Amino acid sequence: MSGAYQRVKAARQQNRATSMYYINQIFDGFMEMHGDRRFSDDNAIVAGIAKLGGQPVTVIGIEKGVETEEKIRRNFGSAHPEGYRKALRQMKLAEKFRRPVVCLIDTSGAYPGIGAEERGQGQAIAENLMTMMGLKVPIISVLIGEGGSGGALALAVADRVWMLENAVYSVISPEGAASIVWKDAGKANEASDALKLTADDLYGFGIVERVFSEENGDFEKVSMALRAALTEEFHLLSQKTITELTRERYQRFRRMGGADQ
Numbered sequence: 631m632s633g634a635y636q637r638v639k640a641a642r643q644q645n646r647a648t649s650m651y652y653i654n655q656i657f658d659g660f661m662e663m664h665g666d667r668r669f670s671d672d673n674a675i676v677a678g679i680a681k682l683g684g685q686p687v688t689v690i691g692i693e694k695g696v697e698t699e700e701k702i703r704r705n706f707g708s709a710h711p712e713g714y715r716k717a718l719r720q721m722k723l724a725e726k727f728r729r730p731v732v733c734l735i736d737t738s739g740a741y742p743g744i745g746a747e748e749r750g751q752g753q754a755i756a757e758n759l760m761t762m763m764g765l766k767v768p769i770i771s772v773l774i775g776e777g778g779s780g781g782a783l784a785l786a787v788a789d790r791v792w793m794l795e796n797a798v799y800s801v802i803s804p805e806g807a808a809s810i811v812w813k814d815a816g817k818a819n820e821a822s823d824a825l826k827l828t829a830d831d832l833y834g835f836g837i838v839e840r841v842f843s844e845e846n847g848d849f850e851k852v853s854m855a856l857r858a859a860l861t862e863e864f865h866l867l868s869q870k871t872i873t874e875l876t877r878e879r880y881q882r883f884r885r886m887g888g889a890d891q
Contacts (some may be wrong), residue, residue, distance in 0.1 A: 634822035637703035637829075638804055639773045647849035649676060649691025649734040653775060654859070655853035657689055658681055663720060665712075668748040669749060670846060672713030674705045674741075679729065683861045687758050688724035690717045691734035694775070707776075708741040711754035714784050714868040725766050731863045734786040739801060740781030762787035763883070764876055768867035770860060773797040773829075773838070789867055789879050792827040792859070794839040794852065799837070800827035814835040837886065 640646075653660050664671040677690040694707035717733075724731050733768075740751055762769060769788035769889035777786070777799035786799075793799065802810075804818035807825060811817075826832070828839040841861070845851040867875065 634825070634828050634831075635804060635819045637796050638776075638798050638818075638822055638827070641798045644776055645847075647852070648696060648808040649693045649736055649774065651849065652772075652856065653691055653861045654682070654855055655850065656838065657687070660689060666715035666719060668712055668715060669712045672705075672710045672716060673703050674707055674709040674737075675717055678716050682730075682732075682857070682864070685864070686729050687728070687864075688720050688731045689734070690720060690731065692781075692785065693727070693800045694736055697841075698707075705741060706743065707737040707739065708739060709781060710741050710743075711749045711751045714740070714754040714758050717763060717785060718754075720869045721758075721761065721765055721769075728767060730770070730867070731788075732860060733788065734775045735777050735782050736775035737773060737777035737778055737781045737783050737889055738776050740784070752780075755780045758784040759787050763880060765820035766868075766872045768864055768875060769879075770854065770863060770867075773799050780860055787879075787883070788827045789841070789875065789882070791838045792842065792865055793832065793838045794842050795829050795844050797829055798827040799829075800825045824871070831879055835886075 653676070661679040662676055675690065676693050680687055680689050692707050692709060693704050693725060695701035695704035716803040721731055740755060769794065770790045771786040771788040772794040775797055777797060779801055782799065804821040804825060805815040807821040808817040809815045811821065829838065832838045833841050840857055842852060854865055
């Protein structure tokens with residue numbers, strides 16, 4: 631098994647800390663908000679307001695769940711369009727009240743079911759991408775586990791994108807890529823290497839700005855490191871004007887892949 635595929639396996643481990651764990655560890659007084667005001671509440675995405683070092687922030691996380699019953703209720707972290715619309719509603723409220731936004735990402739991808747497609751899954755993701763690019767408050771997104779396809783990108787158009795060392799981030803799962811390229815999902819090992827989906831790969835490409843050690847599975851220490859880093863980075867980002875913030879965010883994504891700055 632390649633090192634890349636080992637990281638994929640680590641990102642999917644049963645005992646890995648989820649978004650709710652980090653929310654409870656990092657933030658104070660989290661108050662969850664529900665629903666998209668269009669269809670329903672999606673349990674795969676948790677969103678609400680909290681405090682970080684005394685500062686009000688909006689927190690959005692993709693939650694896979696821990697025990698089997700919760701995993702089913704959370705749809706294993708695969709959000710429906712109403713989940714992304716719920717996240718978008720909270721981001722717009724954050725902009726209205728000048729609250730920074732933190733997104734915690736852990737998903738194999740957006741839910742691909744018929745119902746989700748009928749309710750506009752692609753449009754919901756696209757609307758998030760467009761709105762986040764111009765959102766007039768600082769945004770930091772952290773990949774804490776799997777970062778799969780548009781389902782992850784829908785919460786990752788941010789001023790800073792960070793990863794944990796065993797997190798992965800890719801346009802498609804290794805199994806999905808292997809099925810397309812080799813017609814054999816069993817070649818996920820080879821696909822993992824080709825996709826360049828590890829934190830080290832993505833840091834080297836400039837896709838993410840920072841990689842956090844997982845402290846040999848001590849997620850309490852990871853939470854402490856994230857809390858300190860978020861507090862410091864939001865302080866720096868808050869000193870930028872809205873024009874500087876949105877222009878630099880735009881240029882961040884323009885630079886990817888060698889696009890003109």
